[in-house]
Amino acid sequence: xxxxxxxxxxxxxxxxxxxxxxxxxxxxxxxxxxxxxxxxxxxxxxxxxxxxxxxxxxxxxxxxxxxxxxxxxxxxxxxxxxxxxxxxxxxxxxxxxxxxxxxxxxxxxxxxxxxxxxxxxxxxxxxxxxxxxxxxxxxxxxxxxxxxxxxxxxxxxxxxxxxxxxxxxxxxxxxxxxxxxxxxxxxxxxxxxxxxxxxxxxxxxxxxxxxxxxxxxxxxxxxxxxxxxxxxxxxxxxxxxxxxxxxxxxxxxxxxxxxxxxxxxxxxxxxxxxxxxx
Amino acid sequence: xxxxxxxxxxxxxxxxxxxxxxxxxxxxxxxxxxxxxxxxxxxxxxxxxxxxxxxxxxxxxxxxxxxxxxxxxxxxxxxxxxxxxxxxxxxxxxxxxxxxxxxxxxxxxxxxxxxxxxxxxxxxxxxxxxxxxxxxxxxxxxxxxxxxxxxxxxxxxxxxxxxxxxxxxxxxxxxxxxxxxxxxxxxxxxxxxxxxxxxxxxxxxxxxxxxxxxxxxxxxxxxxxxxxxxxxxxxxxxxxxxxxxxxxxxxxxxxxxxxxxxxxxxxxxxxxxxxxxxxxxxxxxxxxxxxxxxxxxxxxxxxxxxxxxxxx
Numbered sequence: 407x408x409x410x411x412x413x414x415x416x417x418x419x420x421x422x423x424x425x426x427x428x429x430x431x432x433x434x435x436x437x438x439x440x441x442x443x444x445x446x447x448x449x450x451x452x453x454x455x456x457x458x459x460x461x462x463x464x465x466x467x468x469x470x471x472x473x474x475x476x477x478x479x480x481x482x483x484x485x486x487x488x489x490x491x492x493x494x495x496x497x498x499x500x501x502x503x504x505x506x507x508x509x510x511x512x513x514x515x516x517x518x519x520x521x522x523x524x525x526x527x528x529x530x531x532x533x534x535x536x537x538x539x540x541x542x543x544x545x546x547x548x549x550x551x552x553x554x555x556x557x558x559x560x561x562x563x564x565x566x567x568x569x570x571x572x573x574x575x576x577x578x579x580x581x582x583x584x585x586x587x588x589x590x591x592x593x594x595x596x597x598x599x600x601x602x603x604x605x606x607x608x609x610x611x612x613x614x615x616x617x618x619x620x621x622x623x624x625x626x627x628x629x630x631x632x633x634x635x636x637x638x639x640x641x642x643x644x645x646x647x648x649x650x651x652x653x654x655x656x657x658x659x660x661x662x663x664x665x666x667x668x669x670x671x672x673x674x675x676x677x678x679x680x681x682x683x684x
Numbered sequence: 685x686x687x688x689x690x691x692x693x694x695x696x697x698x699x700x701x702x703x704x705x706x707x708x709x710x711x712x713x714x715x716x717x718x719x720x721x722x723x724x725x726x727x728x729x730x731x732x733x734x735x736x737x738x739x740x741x742x743x744x745x746x747x748x749x750x751x752x753x754x755x756x757x758x759x760x761x762x763x764x765x766x767x768x769x770x771x772x773x774x775x776x777x778x779x780x781x782x783x784x785x786x787x788x789x790x791x792x793x794x795x796x797x798x799x800x801x802x803x804x805x806x807x808x809x810x811x812x813x814x815x816x817x818x819x820x821x822x823x824x825x826x827x828x829x830x831x832x833x834x835x836x837x838x839x840x841x842x843x844x845x846x847x848x849x850x851x852x853x854x855x856x857x858x859x860x861x862x863x864x865x866x867x868x869x870x871x872x873x874x875x876x877x878x879x880x881x882x883x884x885x886x887x888x889x890x891x892x893x894x895x896x897x898x899x900x901x902x903x904x905x906x907x908x909x910x911x912x913x914x915x916x917x918x919x920x921x922x923x924x925x926x927x928x929x930x931x932x933x934x935x936x937x938x939x940x941x942x943x944x945x946x947x948x949x950x951x952x953x954x955x956x957x958x959x960x961x962x963x964x965x966x967x968x969x970x971x972x973x974x975x976x977x978x979x980x981x982x983x984x985x986x987x988x989x990x991x992x993x994x995x996x
Contacts, residue, residue, distance in 0.1 A: 422808050425804055425808070426804070426808075428800050429800060429801050432797045432800070432801045433819060436819070436820070436823055436877065436878075438838075439831065439834035439838060439874070440823075440826075440834065442834060442837055442844055443830070443837065446837060453842060456847055456851075495729040495730045495733065498726045498727070498730070499726060499730035499731075502722070502725075502726035503723075503727070505723070506723035508719050508720045511723070514727055514731065517739075518730075518734075520738060521738060523927070523931060524931075524976060525931060525932060525934060525952070525976070525979070526932060526935060527935045527936075527937055527952045527955055527956065527972070528742075528745075528955075528975060531745060531955060531959050531969070531972050532738070532741035532742045533737060533738075533741050535741060535744045535748055535965060536737065536740055536741030536744045537741075538744075539744045551737055552737070554737075555733055555734065555737040555738055558730050558734065562730065586709065587716070588708060609825075616826065616827035616829070616830075618828065618938065619937070619938065623959065633827060636829060636833070640829075640833050640836070640942065644836055644837055644840065649837070652827075652830040652833065655826070655827050655830055656826050656827070659822075659825045659826040659827065662825070663818070663821060663822060663825045664818075667814075667818060
């Protein structure tokens with residue numbers, strides 16, 4: 407603006423050299439800790455500081471560690487059950503929110519964003535207090551209830567973003583051709599929603615599988631999920647076995663992310679709109 | 685589309701429903717023309733869940749926060765503001781201020797790293813755009829606990845950084861990085877960087893690139909184009925990213941718990957200890973509510989401030 411005519415950047419690639427370098431640094435920052443974990447999970451040393459040679463010992467120990475395996479199975483059980491509930495409820499809710507324009511839908515939309523914008527720890531202690539006030543002792547069931555409560559919003563957001571691209575005339579065409587509401591839903595709408603539903607459920611599964619804070623407060627005695635197990639092990643000290651568990655958990659999450667990516671045919675972006683946008 | 689052939693004969697599908705009035709089809713028939721009822725019915729499970737397991741629990745901690753601690757760690761209901769007075773007393777106020785300070789610093793660092801990153805992916809990503817994006821999403825999808833733990837492996841006194849520095853004879857004694865404010869802010873920044881980057885990317889991606897070219901054509905250089913065109917147009921992403929980073933960072937307790945020390949306690953640690961070890965639930969509830977209230981007010985002010993700005 408000050409100069410009358412500054413030259414328009416001709417070649418993006420050369421011009422963005424500084425930016426490229428900076429971005430490479432940011433990626434380095436994002437992945438250095440993960441690389442370190444993976445490396446040390448194969449390191450033949452208890453002390454975990456210098457490279458002593460390749461070993462699969464820690465993975466072997468991991469798969470023979472009873473309590474860790476119990477924790478893994480409990481985590482999977484919780485994640486599967488909670489995901490099923492949250493997916494069904496969330497898909498129905500997302501369908502209602504996009505399909506119908508009705509009074510009070512703004513209120514519903516607001517309610518869905520509440521779990522996404524309150525700090526997780528407040529959610530966790532509120533649930534714990536709620537269960538306490540109702541005389542419910544934290545148990546396996548309360549973990550499921552808690553997980554569904556925070557997963558619902560994520561499922562709805564993902565399914566709804568898929569529904570945004572839905573051509574309503576397809577439904578009308580089905581009805582014109584003689585299908586009733588249920589048939590239209592099952593054979594036209596549902597197949598279109600399916601990638602969104604699957605993506606939402608995978609995200610829900612990962613959230614449940616990795617959840618620490620909410621489970622930590624609402625698990626009760628003896629329901630040690632894998633993240634709780636990892637937490638107590640970390641509190642005790644750094645061991646190569648924790649690295650192996652970590653790599654295993656990272657692997658599960660990464661595979662599910664890639665699956666979601668394939669399903670949605672694009673990057674599974676979760677964006678929570680800023681208030682005022684839309 | 686074989687499925688659609690079956691009810692081909694009767695043009696009005698309801699004819700079938702009358703012949704075989706199953707529960708579901710009767711229900712659907714009744715709801716026809718009542719979108720309000722239909723929508724509410726479909727939303728019922730979700731809303732019931734959110735009311736029972738979110739709204740009511742929040743109400744419970746609001747009620748608890750006016751009570752006091754009983755002899756056995758139970759909650760004695762009452763109506764006193766003592767817990768709130770205590771929360772903002774000189775003893776605890778530093779913890780609240782520290783939480784907001786750490787979270788603010790981490791948010792600024794995330795923005796400083798996330799904006800160039802998102803800008804690069806959205807405008808220079810080219811064909812590898814989705815690969816770049818997946819690489820940002822990967823940490824978002826992986827366990828926060830484990831990503832925090834990885835910094836212990838790196839920063840502790842026998843950790844990677846100290847081992848490398850010592851073997852290169854740059855330092856003699858291990859540096860104390862872990863359990864300091866630095867490690868906590870680093871952990872928060874690392875933990876929430878994807879939360880900042882993804883909304884930024886979404887908004888930069890939607891941005892009309894021809895506006896940037898127009899700015900160049902009109903003689904603005906890169907700096908002024910960024911300042912006057914790109915940043916104002918991506919403001920919704922900046923707002924969303926900042927909130928998505930700041931909110932969980934303020935309330936975080938994993939990072940200060942694992943990477944911090946006694947003098948880096950954040951409000952999340954205090955809430956956790958009030959509920960799980962000190963067993964003063966009413967005070968913990970007051971802290972939780974104060975945290976939410978301060979957050980809501982600051983979000984409101986922030987969005988209003990950012991929104992009212994002149995967007996050239």
